[in-house]
Amino acid sequence: MNVLLTIVLAVQMLSALGMIGLILLQHGKGADMGAAFGSGASGSLFGATGSANFLSRTTAILAAVFFACTLVLAYFSHSVKPVSTGSVLERAAPAAPAASASGPNPANQIPGGGTPVPAQQGPATTPATTAPVVPASGAAQIPTK
Numbered sequence: 397m398n399v400l401l402t403i404v405l406a407v408q409m410l411s412a413l414g415m416i417g418l419i420l421l422q423h424g425k426g427a428d429m430g431a432a433f434g435s436g437a438s439g440s441l442f443g444a445t446g447s448a449n450f451l452s453r454t455t456a457i458l459a460a461v462f463f464a465c466t467l468v469l470a471y472f473s474h475s476v477k478p479v480s481t482g483s484v485l486e487r488a489a490p491a492a493p494a495a496s497a498s499g500p501n502p503a504n505q506i507p508g509g510g511t512p513v514p515a516q517q518g519p520a521t522t523p524a525t526t527a528p529v530v531p532a533s534g535a536a537q538i539p540t541k
Contacts, residue, residue, distance in 0.1 A: 408465035411458045418455045
């Protein structure tokens with residue numbers, strides 16, 4: 397399968413380079429006016445009709461080959477199963493265990509987090525009914541002024 401993809405990719409690249417060369421060799425629309433007044437087109441390699449017919453047909457054939465190779469490569473890219481599944485976030489390292497009460501203060505790890513936070517106002521609760529404080533994630537960790 398890998399050899400086939402390499403061959404198709406090589407054919408696509410060669411057809412693209414061939415199209416570029418043939419398109420650059422073709423005359424513009426204004427070049428036909430000069431040929432009408434005897435600009436020497438009759439002495440060309442492709443005869444009195446000029447190279448426009450040959451170059452345009454060859455360009456069309458190379459364009460069809462390029463398009464077919466593109467479709468084959470697109471088909472193969474969607475038929476191959478991805479090596480890994482899941483997102484990058486699912487493969488992230490597991491979170492560090494929570495620090496103990498006597499351990500370092502997580503607020504000191506945040507830039508500007510060493511400043512004391514005013515106490516919350518409200519009814520006093522007993523330590524047994526207080527829910528554990530979980531540090532906020534994302535934008536909530538950004539210190540405000």
